[in-house]
Amino acid sequence: MTRTSFSKPPIKDPLFEEVSPSRDTPCYFPLAGGRYEIKPGFIPLGQDLGNGPADAQVFQFDSNFNTYHRVKMRARSESLHKYFQTRDFPPATTAAINRFIIERLLQEHPNRFRMDDAADGPIVLHCAPNGATLRYSQNRISVEENDAKPSHISLFDALACQVQEDLCVICRRPDGTDWLAAVHLCFPSHWAAGDKIGRAFNQVHAPVAGMAGLNRNAKTLVGAMIERDPFVRFSWGLGTDARLNHHPEHPPGVDPVHWTGRSFDPANPRLFLRIERQVIWGFPKHQAALFAIRTYFTSCDSLAPDQQLALAAAIQSMTPASLAYKGLAQSRNQILHWLQERANHP
Numbered sequence: 001m002t003r004t005s006f007s008k009p010p011i012k013d014p015l016f017e018e019v020s021p022s023r024d025t026p027c028y029f030p031l032a033g034g035r036y037e038i039k040p041g042f043i044p045l046g047q048d049l050g051n052g053p054a055d056a057q058v059f060q061f062d063s064n065f066n067t068y069h070r071v072k073m074r075a076r077s078e079s080l081h082k083y084f085q086t087r088d089f090p091p092a093t094t095a096a097i098n099r100f101i102i103e104r105l106l107q108e109h110p111n112r113f114r115m116d117d118a119a120d121g122p123i124v125l126h127c128a129p130n131g132a133t134l135r136y137s138q139n140r141i142s143v144e145e146n147d148a149k150p151s152h153i154s155l156f157d158a159l160a161c162q163v164q165e166d167l168c169v170i171c172r173r174p175d176g177t178d179w180l181a182a183v184h185l186c187f188p189s190h191w192a193a194g195d196k197i198g199r200a201f202n203q204v205h206a207p208v209a210g211m212a213g214l215n216r217n218a219k220t221l222v223g224a225m226i227e228r229d230p231f232v233r234f235s236w237g238l239g240t241d242a243r244l245n246h247h248p249e250h251p252p253g254v255d256p257v258h259w260t261g262r263s264f265d266p267a268n269p270r271l272f273l274r275i276e277r278q279v280i281w282g283f284p285k286h287q288a289a290l291f292a293i294r295t296y297f298t299s300c301d302s303l304a305p306d307q308q309l310a311l312a313a314a315i316q317s318m319t320p321a322s323l324a325y326k327g328l329a330q331s332r333n334q335i336l337h338w339l340q341e342r343a344n345h346p
Contacts, residue, residue: 014074015251017067018242019297025062026051028275028296029303030234034313036322038210040221045230045279057108058230058279058292059101059163065129068164068187071244075186076161077149078251083188084157087198089169089181093286094156097169100281100290101159113162127162134158160184165279168291170201170222178222180204181288187244187295189237189274190260190327195248209321225289226282235276237326238315238335240264242272242297262327266334271300273311301342308343312336 028049030041043049046056054060075083102125105113116124122142125134133144136155143152152158160167169182178200183193196204201222202215214221239246241261250259257263264271279292300311315328315336323329 014067014070015078015245015254016243017071019064019067019244019295020242021299021302022063025064025296026054026060026277027298028234028277029273029298029307029310030236030275031314032307032310034310035317036314038208038214038322040214040224041233042224042228042231043233045232045281047232055232058104058281059108059165060277060294061109061112061129061164065164068244069130069161072161072186073149075245075247080150080153081194082247082249083186083193084153084160084184085193085197086156086182087179088171089156090171090286090288093169093171093181093283093288094154096283096286097288097290098155098159100283101163105162129162132158132162134162156182157184160186163292165292165294168293170225170289170291172222172226172287174287176219178218187293188247189276189295190246190248192248207325209319209325222289225280226287227284228282230279230281233278233280235278237274238262238300238328239272239274240270242299244295260327262331264331264335264338266338269301269338271335271338273298273300273303300339305343305346308339312339312343315339 028051045058049055102113102115106115112128114126114128116126122135122137125136127134134155135142135144141152141155141158143158152161156167166187167182167184168180170178171181172178179198180196180201181198183197185191185193200218202218205211205215239261240263243261246259246261250256275296275298277294277296279294280289281292282289300308303311315323315332318326318328320329323332328335
């Protein structure tokens, strides 16, 4: 699969900024089988998926970092509470996950992150991608980042703004029940942090068409997330733009139809495969798991003919409920016709 350039509207507001193709972006196509399926799809982290060392990384960086960072900063300035929430996030778990993020950044990207660790002073993390400097101790955090408005309210918030992934944390109680304890979601795909925070895994995923079977095994799945070795899974959808932020609540003054990004126009066809790579890393000692969710876009016009046919077959395999959930119910036939035409006449 190759990534080619595509047109995008010349809108300066980062809320509408689209992700451009880049040669150094990892490339995934999780629907090669031509079926739309709701399943765990756990793949051991590090398994070669065609992207070399990047497939073993929790946090992936590419030349589009500035776009991802601008979108995060713009979302936070619109309403931090809209995109970042916590609920009963245990301090010891928070500290362990913060340490883990820092350690992985230093290990995976030593050319981008450097730490000064003074025995008698605060720890200082230098973040080259956006020039930020994080100074933190047990009781205090100071972040030098010119475009962080409002200021970072926690180390977890600050670290989430140094990566191209969204971050979520699920926790489990001694009685086996679970809840979503933290959501830093500046790149939402039609769901909101405020609707999910504090809810159990099966409640979080109840609106997803086709999830009933997995939700019945929610305890087993959450146990695997916390107790198993780290793994990666993928989900995908379609949109008519390559914009990262598709919060279900459109910003003030923005046309809701334009904001949704699901209005396919056969006369001016723009269609993008939106792929989420979800890395899940368990913390058994703390009965928690971290989700690092990286969003990628591929123009469907740039897919190889066999991939366009696989995508068409996957859409054809969707139930009416799944089509409605993915926002494809109205445009299904038009998209299928366009994909099949593209594949048969490349």
